[in-house]
Amino acid sequence: MMQKMPVPFSAEQVTALAPDTASVKAGRGLTNPAKWPTLGCNDEAAWGECQGSGSKPYQTQVDFTGPGFKCSCPSRKFPCKHGLGLLFMAVDRPGSLKEGEPPDWVAAWLQSRRDKAEKKAAAVEAGPKAPTDPEATAKRVAKRLSRMREGAEDLERWMTDQIRHGIAAWPQQPRAHWQSLAARMVDYQMPGLEKEVSALSGMPYQGERWPAMALIQMGRLHTRLEALRRFESLELPLQSDLRTVLGWAVDKEEVATAGERITDDWAVLGQEFEERERLWERRTWLQGRQSGRMALILDFSHGNRAFEIPLVPGTVIQTELLYYPSASPLRALLNAPPASTSPLQRPFKTTPDVATLLQDYAAALGANPWLTQYPAVLAQVVPLHRDLGPDQPSQWLLRDNQGTLLPLHPFTAGRHGWELLAISGGHPLTVIGEWSSAGTLKLLACWHEEEGFCAFQETAPA
Amino acid sequence: MSAPFWKQLSTAALLGTARTPALPSLPQDLQDLALDESSAPEARLLRTAAVAGLAQIAGLQPASTEETLPEPAAPSPQDVCRDPQVVSLLAQIATEGPETLLAEACQLLAAAGQSLPHRLLPTYFDAAYRSSALRDPVLKAAGSRGAWLSAKNREWRFAATAGIDEIDIRQWEEGDVASRTRYLQALRQTDADRARELLEKTLAQESARDRVTLLGALRTRLSPADESLLQNLLTSDRSKEVRTLAARLLSALPQSAFALRMQARLQPCVTTEKKLFRTHWVVAPPQSFPTDAAQDGIEEKPPGSVRVGERAWWLRQITARTPIAWWTAHTGMTPMELVLWAAKTEWKDALLQGLAEAVTLQDTDPAWIHAIINADVLPPQEAAELIGGLDAKDQREAWLKLASSAPSLTWWLRLVMKAPITWDTAFWLAVEKRIIAHLHTDAAQYDYELRNLLPELACRIPMAATSSPTPWPTGAKHWSSFEDAAHRFQQTLERRSRLRRMLNSKL
Numbered sequence A: 001m002m003q004k005m006p007v008p009f010s011a012e013q014v015t016a017l018a019p020d021t022a023s024v025k026a027g028r029g030l031t032n033p034a035k036w037p038t039l040g041c042n043d044e045a046a047w048g049e050c051q052g053s054g055s056k057p058y059q060t061q062v063d064f065t066g067p068g069f070k071c072s073c074p075s076r077k078f079p080c081k082h083g084l085g086l087l088f089m090a091v092d093r094p095g096s097l098k099e100g101e102p103p104d105w106v107a108a109w110l111q112s113r114r115d116k117a118e119k120k121a122a123a124v125e126a127g128p129k130a131p132t133d134p135e136a137t138a139k140r141v142a143k144r145l146s147r148m149r150e151g152a153e154d155l156e157r158w159m160t161d162q163i164r165h166g167i168a169a170w171p172q173q174p175r176a177h178w179q180s181l182a183a184r185m186v187d188y189q190m191p192g193l194e195k196e197v198s199a200l201s202g203m204p205y206q207g208e209r210w211p212a213m214a215l216i217q218m219g220r221l222h223t224r225l226e227a228l229r230r231f232e233s234l235e236l237p238l239q240s241d242l243r244t245v246l247g248w249a250v251d252k253e254e255v256a257t258a259g260e261r262i263t264d265d266w267a268v269l270g271q272e273f274e275e276r277e278r279l280w281e282r283r284t285w286l287q288g289r290q291s292g293r294m295a296l297i298l299d300f301s302h303g304n305r306a307f308e309i310p311l312v313p314g315t316v317i318q319t320e321l322l323y324y325p326s327a328s329p330l331r332a333l334l335n336a337p338p339a340s341t342s343p344l345q346r347p348f349k350t351t352p353d354v355a356t357l358l359q360d361y362a363a364a365l366g367a368n369p370w371l372t373q374y375p376a377v378l379a380q381v382v383p384l385h386r387d388l389g390p391d392q393p394s395q396w397l398l399r400d401n402q403g404t405l406l407p408l409h410p411f412t413a414g415r416h417g418w419e420l421l422a423i424s425g426g427h428p429l430t431v432i433g434e435w436s437s438a439g440t441l442k443l444l445a446c447w448h449e450e451e452g453f454c455a456f457q458e459t460a461p462a
Numbered sequence B: 001m002s003a004p005f006w007k008q009l010s011t012a013a014l015l016g017t018a019r020t021p022a023l024p025s026l027p028q029d030l031q032d033l034a035l036d037e038s039s040a041p042e043a044r045l046l047r048t049a050a051v052a053g054l055a056q057i058a059g060l061q062p063a064s065t066e067e068t069l070p071e072p073a074a075p076s077p078q079d080v081c082r083d084p085q086v087v088s089l090l091a092q093i094a095t096e097g098p099e100t101l102l103a104e105a106c107q108l109l110a111a112a113g114q115s116l117p118h119r120l121l122p123t124y125f126d127a128a129y130r131s132s133a134l135r136d137p138v139l140k141a142a143g144s145r146g147a148w149l150s151a152k153n154r155e156w157r158f159a160a161t162a163g164i165d166e167i168d169i170r171q172w173e174e175g176d177v178a179s180r181t182r183y184l185q186a187l188r189q190t191d192a193d194r195a196r197e198l199l200e201k202t203l204a205q206e207s208a209r210d211r212v213t214l215l216g217a218l219r220t221r222l223s224p225a226d227e228s229l230l231q232n233l234l235t236s237d238r239s240k241e242v243r244t245l246a247a248r249l250l251s252a253l254p255q256s257a258f259a260l261r262m263q264a265r266l267q268p269c270v271t272t273e274k275k276l277f278r279t280h281w282v283v284a285p286p287q288s289f290p291t292d293a294a295q296d297g298i299e300e301k302p303p304g305s306v307r308v309g310e311r312a313w314w315l316r317q318i319t320a321r322t323p324i325a326w327w328t329a330h331t332g333m334t335p336m337e338l339v340l341w342a343a344k345t346e347w348k349d350a351l352l353q354g355l356a357e358a359v360t361l362q363d364t365d366p367a368w369i370h371a372i373i374n375a376d377v378l379p380p381q382e383a384a385e386l387i388g389g390l391d392a393k394d395q396r397e398a399w400l401k402l403a404s405s406a407p408s409l410t411w412w413l414r415l416v417m418k419a420p421i422t423w424d425t426a427f428w429l430a431v432e433k434r435i436i437a438h439l440h441t442d443a444a445q446y447d448y449e450l451r452n453l454l455p456e457l458a459c460r461i462p463m464a465a466t467s468s469p470t471p472w473p474t475g476a477k478h479w480s481s482f483e484d485a486a487h488r489f490q491q492t493l494e495r496r497s498r499l500r501r502m503l504n505s506k507l
Helices: A011-017 A021-029 A081-092 A104-125 A134-165 A176-187 A191-201 A210-229 A236-246 A252-258 A354-367 A410-424 B003-015 B028-034 B041-058 B084-096 B099-111 B118-130 B132-141 B143-150 B169-174 B177-190 B192-203 B208-219 B224-236 B240-251 B257-269 B310-321 B325-331 B335-344 B348-361 B366-375 B380-387 B392-405 B409-418 B425-439 B442-446 B448-458 B463-467 B479-502
Strands: A038-041 A045-050 A058-063 A068-071 A261-276 A279-288 A294-302 A315-323 A331-334 A340-343 A373-386 A395-399 A405-407 A429-436 A441-448 A452-455 B270-275 B278-283
Touching: A011 A081, A011 A452, A011 B084, A021 A081, A021 B084, A021 B479, A038 A081, A045 A081, A045 A104, A058 A081, A058 A104, A068 A081, A081 B084, A134 A176, A134 A191, A134 A210, A134 B041, A176 A191, A191 A210, A191 A236, A210 A236, A210 B003, A210 B041, A252 A315, A261 A373, A261 A429, A261 A441, A279 A373, A279 A429, A294 A373, A354 A373, A354 A405, A354 B041, A373 A405, A373 A410, A395 A410, A410 A429, A410 A441, A410 B118, A410 B143, B003 B041, B028 B041, B084 B099, B084 B118, B084 B479, B099 B118, B099 B132, B099 B448, B099 B479, B118 B132, B118 B143, B132 B143, B169 B177, B177 B192, B177 B208, B192 B208, B192 B224, B208 B224, B208 B240, B224 B240, B224 B257, B240 B257, B240 B310, B240 B348, B257 B270, B257 B310, B257 B325, B310 B348, B325 B335, B335 B348, B335 B366, B348 B366, B348 B380, B366 B380, B366 B392, B380 B392, B380 B409, B392 B409, B392 B425, B409 B425, B409 B448, B425 B442, B425 B448, B425 B463, B442 B479, B448 B479, B463 B479
Parallel strands: A294 A331
Antiparallel strands: A038 A045, A045 A058, A058 A068, A261 A279, A261 A315, A279 A294, A315 A331, A315 A340, A373 A395, A373 A429, A395 A405, A429 A441, A441 A452, B270 B278
16 A cells, blocks of 8 residues: 655654753653644645643644644743644654644644745745835944954954964963954954954864964954954955954845845755754755756854754755845855745755866955855765774765866764765765865765655754 | 965964064955955955865866776665555664664565565664674565675675674684683584684683683583593692682582592492382582592682581582583482472581582573473572573573562563573463562652563563553553653554564565
8 A cells, every 4th residue: 555645854854853872862762653633734844742741631733834833832942842742643653643634733734834935935026114214224223333443453453463463472372362352352342253253272183284374364364354344345255254254244125135035945964953052043945947056055053953943964945035135146045935845856056077067166255255064965976984093083085077186074974884885885875965175075865766855963962 | 275374374373473474375266356455465365265265176176087986786676665654663663772673674574575675774784783693584674785885884794794603713823812712612522622622722821711712612512531631720820710720620520530529439339228128319518628638629718708517518519520410310200209308317508509600600501490490499690591491481481480589670681581492472471470570569650671671572572462552550650650661662562563564574
């Protein structure tokens, strides 16, 4: 009997949605029909009532589009274990969900989600609610610029001082040598520089090439300060790029009015998470079916890894993206929650070889010198593993059909290189990754003719 | 940018522009970008670093190779498991365990003629690297892709040498004492004399503790050819532990001079007596310490920790060192009869202890083990070690019997789970009954070990017994702290049965 499979996700993808490993385990623990007095689904959604510790069962529902989650339990994790458990059931045991019409509480929620999405799209369509006072805006911008320029002078003075007297003593300096300066960058309304300045404090531990690395880092800061000095003469896209790296947020309304909009089927190709002082950053890379464009969706979440709009690698979502103004546009916003979600069969567009990737990257860097991550969808590459001897980390490379070698980021390859090698069997496949200025490719996913799409992800520890 | 360029720029920055105003020069077209002659040397250095840094990442020249690609694997093996629900379950099992379930999943997969999904191979190989018990099952399910992959990873080399007994002289020449002992044991199987010669050559250079460990290897295929080495050690080794072990091994050789001397000492102690037309066997220890006994390792004074009389102490030691078969031959009684008889004698403790020690030290027949276990003379730790020598059915009985004297439920459970016996439904129900009884006690409250054992335990249960759910004592006082463990137990059982269902397995 052919089982109908309405769910556009795999169990692995559901796992990747979880905010932490404890939620995966708890969700898994709920994949038992006995825990669910009622369980149902249709093409759009799954729902169920889950017996918790209280007398009244929790009402749990999952909208496959997106996906979207809702549960009446008091958990602050998102999605909660009930939502994950329900989705696990729908994926791994579709037989235990009864197909049919959703009950009222589900129908009402689904309807409100659709309405909200439409309303939101309409609101953006209508443009900013109240026309802002251009004079007041100009005044605000001027005030912020002058505050930032004070900070720029402070930082420039510090760097000049360091270079004049030499940085030989850095390895002996306490962290305070950098920390208070870094903290002041926040006061000067340039929070983007805080991380960059603190990064200097770690340089003396980077091996014997540390002075060169410290110089490159200070050089990066120097160009930003230089550009800030000339802010008014920069083109709007470059202004926006500079604002991004300085941490001067370009708000959604500005994006909606000034940026490019593209409606397309977007393949969710890969995702990378980074945590810094309990702030989680999620970078999701999309690729448009018709437009062929790449996009980066950047989200932040404080405390745990729970993001408002779940984006699942290996799916295709239909939606409109708003690109941030940029000299090399990549970053974008979802204008509305996805209108449909389906499994991804294969990447829409690939780069034929390493040389082309590096050319594209250089061109992008030429337009926006502060670009840090760049997406790569490399076709026909073979993963290579080099054993450098016992107790040495292995070296991982991709080799294209020209014989050109691209190093993989040692950390991501350490975790997933073997999986990539196992999937490829030494044959060419498509690798999706994040190329960075460090000169290595972070492994995000791969696509193989027979094995299909495969994302490399890690669930956050609890 | 070249290395000398960065070196020069770094030197300038390390010393400070106040001391070294000279900067390395950039290529001409970059120099134009970087230089503003009017600015201060500090700004020029920063600008040079900025331009050079950017040029370096934008103009990265990747390495290339002319080498031919390594031999690829067979492109798409037919037997790879592709059912998404099975793949998902295999992935869950790999991350959540327990270990035994990984082994079982691999066995079921292999029995169904399928191999592990490619992506999961590294996870299963890593698990097999950590636990050697997983190696066989994982290799059986690894398929052709697994064979190809494992050859590339140093830690997964076990796959290449699987099936071949790893007997490599380097283990002997370079290994630590544990691997040297393993080497000796392996060599004893194929060439016992050669193994003894190696041991003999090395003994003089080893510490007392290592001598004991290495000498233990002689238990494997012990034969009269080993006697002279053992006799030498008994007479002249400096360490008492070595001498004791040599004596034990000699007692396991019934035809050795040592064993004959012991029999000669024991013989006069075990005699018949006529009483009212019937012949009784009686026992009496030697009246005085036998003159030559000390050189065979028999002690005259009991150690402070053993509270017995001297004569009882002698009897116990002589009994322990006499080949156990002497008893049945000499008295015509069966082991069970002998144990029952010994328990009625005046020297009950010395005799039973001695017999139990003899049974522990010598490879003996199941009848003796059965008799000794039934006599309840051995501490449970030692009894547990003997159970393996019994017949299958007797083993199950012996384990259940041992439960009552065991120091703790988990101590017992751990051993029972490891024991190489088949669990039938009756046996599981008996184990289950003990666990449930334990859960009603106060000791259960802090029994974290039991909680951790439950998932592994779920893998031991015969599938036939899983149709009726375990009647967990949900009303017990400390039940709430076990709920989670019971849930994992249930989940493991359920995964086992789902796996069978999905693979149409008859196992």
